[in-house]
Amino acid sequence: xxxxxxxxxxxxxxxxxxxxxxxxxxxxxxxxxxxxxxxxxxxxxxxxxxxxxxxxxxxxxxxxxxxxxxxxxxxxxxxxxxxxxxxxxxxxxxxxxxxxxxxxxxxxxxxxxxxxxxxxxxxxxxxxxxxxxxxxxxxxxxxxxxxxxxxxxxxxxxxxxxxxxxxxxxxxxxxxxxxxxxxxxxxxxxxxxxxxxxxxxxxxxxxxxxxxxxxxxxxxxxxxxxxxxxxxxxxxxxxxxxxxxxxxxxxxxxxxxxxxxxxxxxxxxxxxxxxx
Amino acid sequence: xxxxxxxxxxxxxxxxxxxxxxxxxxxxxxxxxxxxxxxxxxxxxxxxxxxxxxxxxxxxxxxxxxxxxxxxxxxxxxxxxxxxxxxxxxxxxxxxxxxxxxxxxxxxxxxxxxxxxxxxxxxxxxxxxxxxxxxxxxxxxxxxxxxxxxxxxxxxxxxxxxxxxxxxxxxxxxxxxxxxxxxxxxxxxxxxxxxxxxxxxxxxxxxxxxxxxxxxxxxxxxxxxxxxxxxxxxxxxxxxxxxxxxxxxxxxxxxxxxxxxxxxxxxxxxxxxx
Numbered sequence: 353x354x355x356x357x358x359x360x361x362x363x364x365x366x367x368x369x370x371x372x373x374x375x376x377x378x379x380x381x382x383x384x385x386x387x388x389x390x391x392x393x394x395x396x397x398x399x400x401x402x403x404x405x406x407x408x409x410x411x412x413x414x415x416x417x418x419x420x421x422x423x424x425x426x427x428x429x430x431x432x433x434x435x436x437x438x439x440x441x442x443x444x445x446x447x448x449x450x451x452x453x454x455x456x457x458x459x460x461x462x463x464x465x466x467x468x469x470x471x472x473x474x475x476x477x478x479x480x481x482x483x484x485x486x487x488x489x490x491x492x493x494x495x496x497x498x499x500x501x502x503x504x505x506x507x508x509x510x511x512x513x514x515x516x517x518x519x520x521x522x523x524x525x526x527x528x529x530x531x532x533x534x535x536x537x538x539x540x541x542x543x544x545x546x547x548x549x550x551x552x553x554x555x556x557x558x559x560x561x562x563x564x565x566x567x568x569x570x571x572x573x574x575x576x577x578x579x580x581x582x583x584x585x586x587x588x589x590x591x592x593x594x595x596x597x598x599x600x601x602x603x604x605x606x607x608x609x610x611x612x613x614x615x616x617x618x619x620x621x622x623x624x625x626x627x628x
Numbered sequence: 629x630x631x632x633x634x635x636x637x638x639x640x641x642x643x644x645x646x647x648x649x650x651x652x653x654x655x656x657x658x659x660x661x662x663x664x665x666x667x668x669x670x671x672x673x674x675x676x677x678x679x680x681x682x683x684x685x686x687x688x689x690x691x692x693x694x695x696x697x698x699x700x701x702x703x704x705x706x707x708x709x710x711x712x713x714x715x716x717x718x719x720x721x722x723x724x725x726x727x728x729x730x731x732x733x734x735x736x737x738x739x740x741x742x743x744x745x746x747x748x749x750x751x752x753x754x755x756x757x758x759x760x761x762x763x764x765x766x767x768x769x770x771x772x773x774x775x776x777x778x779x780x781x782x783x784x785x786x787x788x789x790x791x792x793x794x795x796x797x798x799x800x801x802x803x804x805x806x807x808x809x810x811x812x813x814x815x816x817x818x819x820x821x822x823x824x825x826x827x828x829x830x831x832x833x834x835x836x837x838x839x840x841x842x843x844x845x846x847x848x849x850x851x852x853x854x855x856x857x858x859x860x861x862x863x864x865x866x867x868x869x870x871x872x873x874x875x876x877x878x879x880x881x882x883x884x885x886x887x888x889x890x891x892x893x894x895x896x897x898x899x900x901x902x
Contacts, residue, residue, distance in 0.1 A: 455882035457833050459840050459853075460874035463860055467870065471863050478863075566746030570837050574860070585841060588756040596756040603749060 386601060392594035396587065401598035404583060411481055411495075411579035412572070416564045418492070418499035423507040423560060428553070430507075431514020436541055438519060446511065453508025458567050462501035462574040469497060479576035498575040502567050506560035513556035517549035524548070550621045558614035562607035639890025645883025653699035662690035664697045664850050673866040682872040685855070686862055691869060694850035695876050701851045702880060705766050705835040706828045712770025714824055717777020718816075724778065725785025726808055736782070739775040747772035747834050752843065760843040762835075762851075769834045773827050780823045784816035818895040825888035829881040836877050852877045 353361055366372050370381070385392060391401035434446035470478035481494045521527060522545055530544045531537075569581030576582075580599055587595035618625045633639050662680075668688030675683045682691035724735040742750075747769055754768035788794060789812060797811050838844030839853030847854060852873040859870035 451882060451885060452878070454885055455829070455878045457836055457853075457874065457877050457881075459837060460856060460870075460877060463856060463863065463870050463874065466860075467863055467867050471867065563746050566749040569752065570748065570841060573841055584752065585843075588752065588843065591756070593756065596753065600749065600753050604745060607745065 382597070391598035391601070394587070394592055394595045396590045396592040396595070401594050404595060405580065405598055405602055408578065408580045408583050410484060411577050412565070412568050412581065414491075415495050415499055415502065415568055415572070415577065415579060416561070418495055419503035419506070419564050419568075420561055422499055422503035423510055423564075424557065426503070426507040427510035428514055431511045431553075432518055432541065432546065434511065434515040435518035435522060436537070438522075443515075446515070450508040450511040453504050453511070456504065458501055458505050459570050459574045461504050462498060462571055465497045465501055466574075479574070481575075481577045481579075494575075495577075498571045498577060501574070502564060502571045505567070506564055509560055510553070510557055514549070514553050517552040518545055520552075521545045521549045547621070551618055554614055554617050554621065558610050558617075561610050565603050565606060633890070633894055636890050636894060638886050639894060642883050642886025642888070642890050645879060646887050649699055649880045649883060650703065652696055653703050656693075656696035656700055660690075660693035660696050662693045664689060664693040665848055666690075673862055673869065675866060675868050683866060683868045685858060685869055691855070691872055694855060695852070695872055697850040698852040698855065698873065698876065699880070701762060701845055701849070702832045702835060702877075705762065705769065706831040708766040709769035709773060709831040709835075710824050710827050712767060713773025713827060714777050714820060716771075717774045717779075718781045718813075718820065720774065720778040721781025721783075721816075722785055722808055722813065725782035726789055726804070726812070732782075735778070739778050742772075743775035743779065745772070747830060748837050751834055751838055752841075755838065755843040760838075760846065762845045762849070765835050765838050765844040768838075769831050772834075773831075776827065777820065777823055780819050781816055784819055785812055788812050788815050822888060822892045822895060825884065825891050829884040829888070832877065832881055832884070 353365065363372075370378060382392065389402055391405070393399065394401055394404055397404060430446050430450070434443045437443045466478045469476045476493060476497055482490065484491050518541075527540060527544055530540045535544075565580075568579060569584055571577075572579040572581035573585060580602070584596060584599040586592075587599070633643075666689060668684070671680075671684050671688040672686055673684060674680055674688075677683070680690050680692065682695060685691055685694070720735055720739070724732045750772045751765060751768035754771070755764055758764045794807060794811050797807055802811070835844055836851070836853030836856070839851040840857045842854075842857065845851035845854055847858075855873035856870060859866075859873065862869055
């Protein structure tokens with residue numbers, strides 16, 4: 353309508369969009385639609401919100417998975433190393449690195465990676481994503497730097513959680529018994545310690561997975577990736593509230609699913625835990 | 629045995645960095661090397677030099693002065709966001725823990741529902757409804773902190789409400805209000821101080837991220853996140869422009885994290901990292 357629209361036209365539009373109904377009615381309508389998978393229509397694109405969200409998942413999901421893989425691959429060995437070298441140089445160096453990892457904002461880490469690998473060395477492109485049709489390798493290359501920047505903070509948190517959980521288990525009597533039986537340190541840590549330390553590690557890892565999705569919103573902006581985050585940002589700028597609501601609901605639901613999966617994982621990791 | 633704070637390396641280092649941050653912010657209120665808003669067409673995107681130790685931005689503004697003023701924004705957002713989270717969370721936690729029963733159940737289920745929801749995401753949703761700006765960032769981040777403070781307060785109250793000194797005060801005729809405010813609340817402060825210190829860096833990071841996305845502090849006001857957004861377009865021409873504001877965020881967060889870890893070790897040695 354623009355700024356020149358008449359009051360009558362505004363009223364007609366308000367009625368057509370159902371905005372003249374009480375807020376509670378609009379909310380109930382939205383919730384009942386959401387339960388059926390209908391998140392409404394985008395005001396900006398005039399497309400179903402669910403369709404828009406699904407179209408962006410081919411960027412955000414692989415990005416989050418790569419970041420999660422980086423987080424686990426970096427954090428678990430480092431946390432184990434720090435715990436098994438408690439109060440030695442390796443432990444202190446690992447803790448200092450993780451402290452820096454927690455302090456560096458993800459988007460600054462992204463900018464530094466662009467500065468190093470794109471501007472200075474020219475190894476990787478500084479941003480953009482040409483889709484999966486151009487080849488899996490090219491797509492993964494585009495997501496590599498954002499995934500590392502995204503996973504860095506979460507990895508740093510998980511290193512500390514792993515170290516702390518493993519240290520707790522290493523003080524247990526059964527670990528002392530395993531050592532007294534003459535088992536190698538590798539077997540003591542691998543078979544007896546890590547498995548029993550996994551519950552707190554999985555708990556923190558689950559929380560960090562949820563945080564990865566939120567972090568992706570910022571990182572997609574840094575690397576100009578056409579994912580869920582950029583969709584949300586564009587929607588916020590255009591006041592496209594159905595899309596904002598839809599993305600918020602999707603991320604919240606994903607976090608709930610991750611938490612549920614973590615709860616189920618407890619039972620697998622420790623058979624003593626059973627859910628009625 | 630009382631532990632001496634100044635002999636605790638983590639605490640001392642964190643306190644020193646945090647005090648330096650506060651000192652820089654305080655100094656910037658009365659002195660900056662140059663006017664942080666003054667532009668210079670001829671002096672754009674310069675690297676570090678004696679005249680501009682942190683270089684200049686795309687409008688020729690002095691980056692050092694802008695980083696100094698940006699510290700005020702970060703501290704203000706941190707203080708107010710943590711204040712909102714602590715104030716509201718403490719009230720909810722006190723009521724929930726002290727009253728118990730269905731109010732406790734209802735409040736805690738609500739807290740469960742929002743806890744774990746990333747602060748940056750709730751701040752984003754907030755800015756979708758209200759006009760983006762520093763104040764909206766503060767409120768949005770503060771609201772995201774409420775569940776954590778409510779949980780910590782409730783836990784402390786549950787631990788305290790049946791302790792001997794509270795039972796004794798009740799037996800002496802103290803009313804609920806007095807019991808809560810005089811006897812229980814002061815004893816919940818240690819975990820709340822730790823929670824506040826650990827929330828502060830999260831507030832700084834969230835504000836910087838919101839400003840970077842264009843949804844927090846608006847130009848021309850200096851904010852570290854906003855400066856990084858501007859710097860991204862000129863990485864090839866003046867990389868230093870992206871280095872100093874980012875380093876300021878990282879250093880501030882590092883100091884506050886260390887301070888939080890140190891305080892937790894000193895006030896609650898049971899949860900120390902080992």
